Amino acid sequence: MAADIRKLIVIVDETRKEMGRVVDPPARRALAIAVIANPYAGRYVEKLDELIDIGEELGGLLGAECVRALGIAPGQAESYGKAAIVGEAGELEHAAAILHPKLGAPLRRAVEKGAALVPSAKKMGGPGTAIDVPLGHKDAAYVRSHFDAIEARVADAPRANEIVVAVAVTASGRPLARVGGLQKNEIKGEDGLR
Amino acid sequence: MIDIRRLWTQVETIHHEFGPRPPRPQRRGAIAAVLTNPYAGRYEPNLLPFMEALNPLGVELARALLAALRAQPHEIEGYGKGAIVGSAGELEHGACWHVPGGYGMRQVLGNTKAIVPSAKKVGAPGAKLDVPITHVNASYVRSHFDAVEVYVPGHPHADEIVFVLAMTTGPRVHERVGGLRASEIKGEDGLR
Numbered sequence: 001m002a003a004d005i006r007k008l009i010v011i012v013d014e015t016r017k018e019m020g021r022v023v024d025p026p027a028r029r030a031l032a033i034a035v036i037a038n039p040y041a042g043r044y045v046e047k048l049d050e051l052i053d054i055g056e057e058l059g060g061l062l063g064a065e066c067v068r069a070l071g072i073a074p075g076q077a078e079s080y081g082k083a084a085i086v087g088e089a090g091e092l093e094h095a096a097a098i099l100h101p102k103l104g105a106p107l108r109r110a111v112e113k114g115a116a117l118v119p120s121a122k123k124m125g126g127p128g129t130a131i132d133v134p135l136g137h138k139d140a141a142y143v144r145s146h147f148d149a150i151e152a153r154v155a156d157a158p159r160a161n162e163i164v165v166a167v168a169v170t171a172s173g174r175p176l177a178r179v180g181g182l183q184k185n186e187i188k189g190e191d192g193l194r
Numbered sequence: 195m196i197d198i199r200r201l202w203t204q205v206e207t208i209h210h211e212f213g214p215r216p217p218r219p220q221r222r223g224a225i226a227a228v229l230t231n232p233y234a235g236r237y238e239p240n241l242l243p244f245m246e247a248l249n250p251l252g253v254e255l256a257r258a259l260l261a262a263l264r265a266q267p268h269e270i271e272g273y274g275k276g277a278i279v280g281s282a283g284e285l286e287h288g289a290c291w292h293v294p295g296g297y298g299m300r301q302v303l304g305n306t307k308a309i310v311p312s313a314k315k316v317g318a319p320g321a322k323l324d325v326p327i328t329h330v331n332a333s334y335v336r337s338h339f340d341a342v343e344v345y346v347p348g349h350p351h352a353d354e355i356v357f358v359l360a361m362t363t364g365p366r367v368h369e370r371v372g373g374l375r376a377s378e379i380k381g382e383d384g385l386r
Contacts, residue, residue, distance in 0.1 A: 008207040012262070017199040069262075155322075155343040 003054045004037040006162065009154060010069045018175040029150050029170040031133065032065035034058055041089035041161035048097035051163075058165050059103035063110030066169035077111035078184070079146040079170045082118050083133040085125040087158035095122035098165055108138075111169055115192040116141040125164075127156050133168045139189035144181025145173035195247040197230040199354065202346045203262045213368040220367050224325060224344045224360040225259040227251065234282040234353035245290045248357075252291075252298020255359050260302065265363055267303045271376065272338045272362035275299065276325040277314040280350035288314035291357045299359055306330040307384040319348050325360045331381040336373025337365035 015027040036058075039050045059082075067074050082103060084095035099120050108114030119134035119141075130153035137143035152166040173184070188194060205223040209215055232244055260267065275295040277288030296310040311326040311333075322345040329335035342360045350356050365376070380386055 006208070006210055006212075008209075009204060010207075010262075011202065011204040014201040014203075015199070016201070017197065151347040 003034065003057055006035045006037070007157070008065070009033040010065050012069050013150065015175045021176060023175045025172070027172045027175040028070055029168060029172070030066035030069045031150055031152055031166060031168045032062040032069070033152055033154060033164060033166045034062060035154055035157040036163050036165060038087060038090045038094060038161050038163045040094060041087065048094065051094055051097035052101045055098035056102035056106060058098065059167070060106030060110060062165065062167035063107040063169060066167060067110055070169065070171050072171050074110060075112040076171055077138060077169050078172055079135045079137050079148065080107065080111060080114065080118055081120065081133045081135040081149070081168045082107070083121040083131045083152060083166045085123055085129050085131050085158055085164040087160045087162045088124060088126060089160040090163060092122060092124060094163060098163065107167060111138055113139055113189065115139045115189050117192060125158060127159065128153060129158070131166065133166050135168055135170060137184065137187070139192070140182065140187035141193050142182045143173070143184050143187060144179060145177035145184065148174050195232050195244060196251060198227055199230065200228040200346065200349060202226040202228070203258065204344070205262050208367045211367050216364070216367060218364065220365070221263055221265070221363040222340070222342050222360070223259050223263045224342050224358055225255050225262065226344055226346050226356050226358045227255055228346055228349045229355050229357065231280060231283045231287055231353050231355045233287055234280065241286065241290055245293055248290060248294035249298065251357070252294035253302055255357070256299040256302035259359055259361055263361060263363065269363050270303050270361045271330060271364050272327040272340060273299060273303070273310055273330050274325045274327040274342070274360045275310050275312045276323045276344065276358040278317045278321050278323050278350055278356040279314070280352045280354040281316060281318060282352035283316065283355060285314060285316055287355055295357060295359055303330060307381050308333045309384060317350065319351060320345055321350070323358065325358055327360060327362055329376060331384070332374065332379035333385050334374045335376050335379060336371060337369035337376060338362070340366055
């Protein structure tokens with residue numbers, strides 16, 4: 001079943017200066033958010049297959065929207081993350097059905113490779129609820145410069161029968177990263193960790 | 195004098211709001227530039243130099259927003275603008291955006307006739323601004339009265355200002371409260 005998408009929001013965030021210092025190149029992050037109908041709102045359903053399939057559809061769609069908004073080649077994506085906010089007529093497990101079983105594979109195709117786990121967050125909420133989408137390097141989770149988060153929020157969603165699904169993709173790490181750890185030029189990118 | 199710290203661009207594609215889907219989804223976009231406030235922390239009697247220096251930014255942001263919307267100038271049917279001033283500034287600093295934001299956007303959109311509606315406030319980091327939207331050539335077109343909520347997480351700092359431009363490609367998604375229609379406007383005085 002295809003997702004009933006009420007609205008799609010794409011955001012690009014570009015930081016050119018931080019603490020008086022020029023960020024060169026600018027730190028650039030994209031966020032793509034779909035507001036969808038929750039097919040299981042208002043009732044307990046044991047098997048969540050429809051939402052699992054919707055997750056697969058949205059992983060590809062939202063990942064591609066982020067890459068396009070950044071104006072980069074898929075292989076230039078550096079970090080990613082995902083999150084969902086379930087309206088009050090749903091349950092937290094609905095977010096898990098979207099995010100965990102099938103969303104990752106098409107998202108990884110959209111950013112090329114993606115050896116690392118896609119970090120995630122989920123919550124219940126109403127219109128205007130904000131969620132901080134965690135970010136981590138797409139090929140090596142331990143890259144310290146790329147641990148970050150971007151706030152996702154839709155003023156009029158989720159309504160009770162809706163779910164807000166967000167995917168974030170960046171073309172950089174934090175603006176003035178300088179707390180050491182594994183550097184992106186040191187990674188092997190095989191096990192998803194280092 | 196113009197020191198851009200951050201740019202935040204958002205585009206919504208609205209397919210429906212629980213009613214019939216329009217033939218084309220409405221697209222609604224906003225761009226917010228976070229700038230250093232050159233007058234933070236003091237009373238400056240003459241704000242005209244900042245206004246003057248902002249002129250190119252109005253044009254630049256309008257072009258960037260059009261590009262983000264993937265729209266041609268004639269496809270933009272509604273617009274608005276706004277400012278959020280950090281707490282070491284004053285409301286009047288936000289008023290510096292009226293001329294450069296408004297005329298910059300009107301120039302980029304082909305000398306549209308209607309005044310660009312606006313909102314401004316002093317706010318803390320993450321403050322949200324409802325930017326009003328009206329039709330680009332006739333302010334009384336009822337189907338196009340709208341607003342878009344804009345904020346930049348973490349900004350404005352006390353010494354910053356956020357300047358915003360907003361554009362839409364059509365009316366509210368299920369507009370049906372009558373009034374002057376976009377098809378009926380004369381487009382001469384900017385009102386009807």
